[in-house]
Amino acid sequence: MTEDSKIAKLSGENPSGEDVTVVDKRQLIRIEAVHRGFLYQHIYGAICLLLAGTKGVERVVVERDEDLEVVLARRRVYVQIKTRVGSLNVGDVEGALQRFKEIKNKYSTGAREGDASFVIASNAAPSGPLLEKIFAEDWPKDVQLHWPDGPTPTDSFLPVPPRSVDEAITACSALASKLPFALLKPETLTWKLASVVMFASAGSPSRQDHSFSREELSELFEQLAVQTQELPTPPPIYRAQVDEPALLGDERVRIVSGLSGAGKTAWVAEAALHAPLPVTYIDVGDTPGPALASAVTREVAGRMFGRSKGKLGEILLPGASGLEMLGTLNVKLGKESAHAHVVIDNVHRVAASEIELIVARAPHIRFLLLGQPGVEIAALEARLAVTAETLHGWNEDTIAAVVHDVGCKADFSDCERLSRLTGGLPFYVLNAATVAAREYGGSIRSFCEDVNTQTHVIETAQEIILRRAFEGLPSDSRETIAILSLADVALSRDEAIKLLQGACGLDVRAIAARLRALPATGALELFGNSALKIHDAVRLLGLADLARRGSTVENKAKTVLREVIVVSIHKNWSIAKLGLLIRLYGQLGEAKALVEFATDELFHEMGVWPEIEPFLIDIAANAEADPETRLWALDGLVFNDFREGKFELTSSRVDEMQTLVEANELGDDAWLAWGMKRMLLMSMLEDAEGVDEMLAMVEQRIPARTAHMRVFRYNRALALYKLGDNSSAVEAASELIKEYYEELGVTPADVIGRNAPELRSLLPSDWDVTATLKHLADTLDLLAQAAGRMSQRSAMARIHAMKFYELAHAFDSLVRVGLDLVDDFVWVHDFIGARQVLEQNLFPIIQAVGLASRVLETRALYAVVLAYCGDHQAAAAEVALLRPFEEAMAPEHREAFQNQKRLIEEVRRFGGPRQREVNISESFQALLDQRRGTPKIVEPRRSVGRNERCPCGSDKKYKQCHGR
Structure with a gap:
C-alpha cells in the first residue's frame, strides 16, 4: 500500500462513528x-x-x-x-x-x-x-x-x-x-x-x-x-469487550468493578496469556480477611522466587504473621528492583480495611482488584483514592457472532435490543441466546419482545443471578430502581427527581438521599453530574418489580415519565427519547397521539418505525375505535409501505381507508389522504389508466393553495416516474425544484461548496422551513432517480438532496440517498469518492441518530467499496463481521449481500477497474440494477448540450451551471 493510499484510508470516520482523523496523517x-x-x-x-x-x-x-x-x-x-x-x-x-x-x-x-x-x-x-x-x-x-x-x-x-x-x-x-x-x-x-x-x-x-x-x-x-498454570482457563473462544483496559499498568492499585456475569475473570485469564511479566491470580472468595496477607505472600513468593534456592526460606519465616511476611517479600522485591503483579478476585467479599492493609504493606506489588459493585467496592474506592474501572460488554457485532454460533438469528436491530436487555454482559448475552435457541426457535427478536413485555416464562440466568442482590436491597432502593427502570435512556438529575416525585410522592431531599445510595449497588450508572440511568442488566429486575406493584402504580409512573420526556425532548431532542415516548403512548393506550406521529412525514425519518408499527396495526384493526383515528393509522401504515417497498398489505389497507372515508363522511383531508395513496398504488401496479383517473379526481378536490398544489404535483411526478415516464418526471421535478428554491430564497449555486450547517444561515428565519426543506429534498431525489434512468449524471442532485434532508432532520432519507450517491460514484469508478461519502457522511449520521435499520445495508456496500479501493483485508474483515447477520437479513438484502461477497472475492482475485475508468464490470452492474430496480423504460444516454437547461433544475444553461 502506498503512502498516499494509506492517507486516504485515514481520511474519514470509521463505521462505528468514532472520529479517527488525525492532525498529521503522514506522521x-x-x-x-x-x-x-x-x-x-x-x-x-x-x-x-x-x-x-x-x-x-x-x-x-x-x-x-x-x-x-x-x-x-x-x-x-x-x-x-x-x-x-x-x-x-x-x-x-x-x-x-x-x-x-x-x-x-x-x-x-x-x-x-x-x-x-x-x-x-x-x-x-x-x-x-x-x-x-x-x-x-x-x-x-x-x-x-x-x-x-x-x-x-x-x-x-x-x-x-x-x-x-x-x-x-x-x-x-x-x-x-x-x-x-x-x-x-x-x-x-x-x-x-x-x-x-x-x-x-x-x-x-x-x-x-x-x-x-x-x-x-x-x-x-x-x-x-x-x-499460566494457576490462572483461570480462558473460554475456548474469547471475544473481546468494547475498549478493554490493559491488564498490567504502572499504577500501584486498580479496581475493576462489574456485575456478576460481566466477564472480569475471563478477561484476566485471556489477557494474562499475553502479559510480558508473571501474573499471580488469587481468588479470595472463601479466604478469611486476616488470612489474606498470608495467601498473597505465599502465592507471590512461590511465583517470583520458587526457583531460587534459599529465597523462599527468607520470606516465609516460621511464626511470622501474614503482614510481616508480606513486608519481607516487599523488601526482597525492592532489593531486586522488581515488581510483582497480583490479581485479587472477589474483593467485595473481604472487608475494605483488610485490602487497604495489604496494599499499604507492599508498595512493590501492583494490585488489580476485581469485584462486584457494592458497599465494599465503594469503601475501597474511598480508602485507596482510586476510581473503579468497568468492562463495557460486547458490541452488536460480537453479540451477532455469539447468537449465530448458538444457532439463533438476529439482525442488527435485534442485537441492539439484546444489548440493551443484558447490558452487553457476556454471560447474560450467551445465556439469553441459549434460551432463545431452545424456547423461541432461535428468534432473538421474539425473545426480546417477551422479555420487554414481561411475558416470558423461562427465567434467564441474568434474573436468577441478580435477584439475590436486588432482593437484598432496602425496600425504598428497590422502589426507586423499579420506577427509574421505565426509562431506557439517561435522565438528567432534575428529570429523575420529577419522575420520582410524581410516582412516589417524595420531597427532593428524600429523593436525593435515595439516589446517593444507588451507585454503590451497581444498579445506577452516573454520567458525570448531569445524567443517570439504571444499568441495563438491572432494568429487567426493576421492571418485574414494578409489574408486581400493580397496574395502578405502574401506569401512574408511566404517565409521569411521559410528561417528563415530552418536556425533555423540547429541551434536548434525541431518537432514543422519541422511541421511549412512543412506547409510553402505546402502553398507555393513547391512540391519537400515536396516529399524529405516524402521519408526520419527518417521523418516518427517525428510524423508530418498529416501535410504533405494532400499536398502529392494533388501532387500525379495532372496529370500536374512532373511524378517523383508524383512517390516519392506516395512512401511516400505507405511507411506510411505500417507503420500504413492501406492498403485501397495501392494497387492502387503501381499500379500508376508502371504506372509512365513505362510511363516515370524514371530510376532504381524509379523502385526499386516501386519493393520494390510491394514485400512488396504481402507479406501483403499473395501472396507467387508474393513475389518470385518480389524478383527475384528486386535482378537482385539492385546495387551491400553493403548498397543497406542490404536494399534488410532486405525487403526480412520482407516479409518472413509477410508470416509467422519466422525461415527464424530470420536467415536473425541475419546475418544482425551481419554485422551492425561490421560496427559500437560495439558488443551486448557493448550495455548491457549502455544508448543511453553513446553508442554514441563508434560509428564512421568520417561519418554519422544515417541511419545505423536506419537500425540496424529496423532489431533488426524484429528479436524480428519473435522470439516472435516462443515463444522465445525477450525483449533484443527490448531493444537494442530502444537504436539505440534513437540514430537515430527515435522516433515513439522507442515508438512503447517500447510498444511491455511493452507487453513482462507483458507476464512474470514483471509488475514493464513494468511500469518502460513506466514511465522512453516512456512518456518522447512522451512529449519531441510531438508524439501526440502515446499518447492515450500508456496511455491506462499504465492504464492496473497500475492495474496489484495493483494501482487501478491510473488506474481508467487514464481510466476516456481517456474516453472522446474514440469516436474519430480509430476503432482498440477503441476496444482495451474497452477490456482494462474490463480487468482493472477484475483485480480490482478479483486481478491479482503475479509478475513474468508464467501463464497469457486469457483476457490479447487476448489483446496481438490484438496488435501483430494473427501469421500465431505459432512454438512450445523451450528453447535455452546452446551451441546454442544466438537469439539476437550476433553470440555468448547462455551461453556466454544472457544465462549467
Missing part, C-alpha cells in the same frame, strides 16, 4: 511503520531464542551494539534487522555497513576478543543495484544479507527472515510447537517470548544486560509455562 503512517519494525524485530529475537538451545549459542543479546547479537564460544554475530514495504535499497544498508566497520575495528585493535561476523536480515528482497553491490568484489566478506527468498543462512541459529509480521508469528509458533511441553498454545508462547525480548530491549530489571544466557533458556520456557 501517523511513520509511527505505524516504526512500531511495525519494532514488533518484527522482537519476534525475530523470539525465533532466535527458540533456535539457540541446541546450536552452541552461549548468549543472545538484544538492542545493545546491534539489534541482535548471538554470542558463541569464540565468535559473535551482529545482526541488523530491516523492515521495508518495497525493496531494500543501497541507502538502507549504508549506515549498517559503516557501523559494522566500527565494530570490526574493535576486534582488529584487540579491544574485543574472538571473531566477529555481521548479518543484515531484511523482510524485503534487495533491489537490483543492491544485489549487484552484494556480489561485487568490494563487498565485505564477513557481511551477509539475509532475505526471504535469498540463500539459506550459513549459521543454523539464524532464521530465514519472514516476509511480514504475520509470517514471523507463524514461523515462531511453528518452532514453539516443537518444545517438549504442551501447557501453552504455541501462539501464546510466541507472544510471551516477544514480550520478554521487548522487556530486555528496554534494559529493565532484571535484564539490565539486555541478554539471555543459554543456561536459562530451558528455565525461561518452563517459567513461562508455570505463569
